[in-house]
Amino acid sequence: MTGDTHTTHTAEDDIRNRDIKIYVNGALLHRDEAKVSVYDSGFMLGDGMWEGMRLYNGKWAFFDEHMDRFFNSCKAVSLDVGMDAEGILAALTMTAEANGMTDNAHCRMMLTRGIKDKPFQHPSLSRSGPTLVIIMEHSRPVEALQTRGIRLATVPQARGLPMTQDAKYNSHSKLNCVIACLQAEQAGADEGLMLDPHGFVNTTNACNFFIVRRGEVWTSTGDYCMNGVTRQKVIDLCRADGIPVFEKNYSLYEAYGAEEAFLTGTFGAQTPVSEIDGKPIGTGARPMTERIRALYKAAIQENVGAVP
Numbered sequence: 001m002t003g004d005t006h007t008t009h010t011a012e013d014d015i016r017n018r019d020i021k022i023y024v025n026g027a028l029l030h031r032d033e034a035k036v037s038v039y040d041s042g043f044m045l046g047d048g049m050w051e052g053m054r055l056y057n058g059k060w061a062f063f064d065e066h067m068d069r070f071f072n073s074c075k076a077v078s079l080d081v082g083m084d085a086e087g088i089l090a091a092l093t094m095t096a097e098a099n100g101m102t103d104n105a106h107c108r109m110m111l112t113r114g115i116k117d118k119p120f121q122h123p124s125l126s127r128s129g130p131t132l133v134i135i136m137e138h139s140r141p142v143e144a145l146q147t148r149g150i151r152l153a154t155v156p157q158a159r160g161l162p163m164t165q166d167a168k169y170n171s172h173s174k175l176n177c178v179i180a181c182l183q184a185e186q187a188g189a190d191e192g193l194m195l196d197p198h199g200f201v202n203t204t205n206a207c208n209f210f211i212v213r214r215g216e217v218w219t220s221t222g223d224y225c226m227n228g229v230t231r232q233k234v235i236d237l238c239r240a241d242g243i244p245v246f247e248k249n250y251s252l253y254e255a256y257g258a259e260e261a262f263l264t265g266t267f268g269a270q271t272p273v274s275e276i277d278g279k280p281i282g283t284g285a286r287p288m289t290e291r292i293r294a295l296y297k298a299a300i301q302e303n304v305g306a307v308p
Ligand SMILES: Cc1ncc(COP(=O)(O)O)c(C=O)c1O
Pocket: 052, 170, 177, 203, 204, 205, 206, 207, 208, 226, 227, 228, 229, 230, 231, 264, 265, 266, 267
């Protein structure tokens, strides 16, 4: 990455993360010791599913929604989780306690099909049972991104059709997104804006994408992109607060001319977009993004039972 590159996942440096403990199938190991087999199907094939979640006030925000997506994805690829959502919560709690984390922590909870007998693709070669890994870090998104914003470049790598690799799988294999991210970086931007197979604006390589035009909030139809928990929260919050919100097809023409644009994701909540393909978005004033951020913050506080 170049020195000036920022992503929506840029976090404040926190030296405590150098000594965190990682959960690996029930064991808690120092990050330098936490390892999975080179025969693991996640390493070998990207054959696994994951969730990113944030811990506030001792509670995982929107846990039920994350579990809903996770268990649906695992079912769709016949990946036996080996436990229910309560079991996952117990593993998360164990990891948080081992790390003394109660607030402003982020986890990447990953489940793969497990260790293979031989280095080949067939799922039946994974006979060990699944591998569950939880990486939990102290994490505060960089506040400066709220004023600086993210610079997007539209990239040649497009979103796929659901009958190839459905974008709703939060799978270990993120190569489509990684290629898009590389293309954006090579174009001098922070993240890639990806189009759908018809050329409509869809999503970025790591977040969902929204624009604001004439007081309305627009996002893609939801086809071809990750069914983001934050995306759905933003849509629901707009509806509840009387903000006109539309899931629709639109082109770069409308994105370039937007008054505001922002990204959504569990890590960064809502992150403003400052430019797309070198074109500045709006005037830099972001009243709608700020309004939605405030609504989202209140929704998290309500969800985790924190006093605002
Ligand atoms: C490609 C992509 N888009 C969007 C998101 C945001 O989803 P969420 O709001 O559930 O964090 C993610 C997060 O995993 C993602 O990988």
